[in-house]
Amino acid sequence: MLERVHLTIIREVDRQGSLTAAANVLCLTQSALSHTVKKMEQQLGTPVWDREGRNLRLTQAGQYLLGLANRVLPQMEHAEDRMKQYAQGQRGTLRIGMECHPCYQWLLKVVSPYLKRWPDVDVDVKQRFQFGGIGALFGYDIDVLVTPDPLKRPGLRFEPVFDYEQVLVVSEDHPLANEAYVTPEQLATEVLITYPVETDRLDIYNQFLTPANVVPKRHKVIETTDIMLQMVASGRGVAALPRWLAEEYADSMPLMPLKLGKKGISKQIFLGTREADDAIDYLAAFVALARESDWSAARLRV
Structure with a gap:
């Protein structure tokens, strides 16, 4: 047996x-x-x-x-x-999985008031998953998945928490800095810096470059947002990030966010949870806090 x-x-x-x-x-x-x-x-x-x-x-x-x-x-x-946790009268740990690298700044703005409201709940953040974010949610490795690309599956629920625009970030003295928008062809001679994510899951590729059969001159991977934008500011490459994040960094660095194409690229951030966990009060409270209007994309700048 x-x-x-x-x-x-x-x-x-x-x-x-x-x-x-x-x-x-x-x-x-x-x-x-x-x-x-x-x-x-x-x-x-x-x-x-x-x-x-x-x-x-x-x-x-x-x-x-x-x-x-x-x-x-x-x-x-x-x-x-x-x-x-039930036996000890505790609420437990909220385990958050991240499939959105630039969302850490947003997450910090949500976690801080959440921890104050729920002092008996700990928060843990995971980024690497053995079977991907959806697999981690199904496998109970995480309780909430933060993702811009939800996959509808029976037993899972995805709630949109805010909208944002994906933009190209260049240095202020870059030749493209004064353009109203950029075209895929203009990136054929650029060094594109991205997070360590498969190219078929990067919006800059699957919604902009690949449909136009364009590849950048070089693709460089950097894990941290701060270093990525330091590289961009020094003219070492360009990057695609949410507009709210680009504008936040532009307050202290010589950066310029540019629209990707005439229409731009619109995205949403979703929180994925298990339907079986609907009755867990501290989990529902986190989703509700994340959806509050104070955390909309327009108010994320500090």
């Missing part, structure tokens, strides 16, 4: 790379872990690992169980944490 401990072992061996390392993490002796593994394979009637000397390689059955472990164990652990 398949038990939770079996899934835990499979996941930990995959994470650590060996039975010895997994045994240390699980606070077991290597012999005890090896015995459990052998008994598990006997009960299942099929090997989970192929042994090549000291190396272990998951069999097809093992790969299936690893996928199951990565889906099921986070949900069980989340449920146990939630039950512990």
Whole structure:
């Protein structure tokens, strides 16, 4: 019979790379872990690992169980944490997943008053997901997903929280700085700086460059907004960001936001949650706070 401990072992061996390392993490002796593994394979009637000397390689059955472990164990652990919080009279932790790199400044403006209103709730922010943001939401790795690109799925709800315009940011002395708008062809000779996101998920590509069959001279990836815009201000490249964020930085840096095409690119930020969590008061309060008019795009500047 398949038990939770079996899934835990499979996941930990995959994470650590060996039975010895997994045994240390699980606070077991290597012999005890090896015995459990052998008994598990006997009960299942099929090997989970192929042994090549000291190396272990998951069999097809093992790969299936690893996928199951990565889906099921986070949900069980989340449920146990939630039950512990109920038992102790606590509200718990609101885990926020970010698929919008430039939204951290916006998030800080929401989190600060939220923490004051909900002193018994902690906030954690995650950016890297094993199965993407939607998978993290389904798998109970996060409770809220901040994303500009919602994917409708049964059991999930996405609430729009504010609208914004995606613009091109250049230095004030850039040759394009005085243009009313830019065309895709004008970026063919530019160094485009973006966050570390797949190009097919970047608006500057999928809504502007790619439809026009244009690629920039060079594509450079930078993780932090501050460094990205320092590079732009020094003439090392151009970047695509929300207008509210570009204008906020333009107050202290020589930057110019430009419309992308005659019509521009309009976007929305959404908060994704699980429908099953509708009754959680502190989660609903966070979504409501994020939707308040004071946090609209027009008021995000400081």
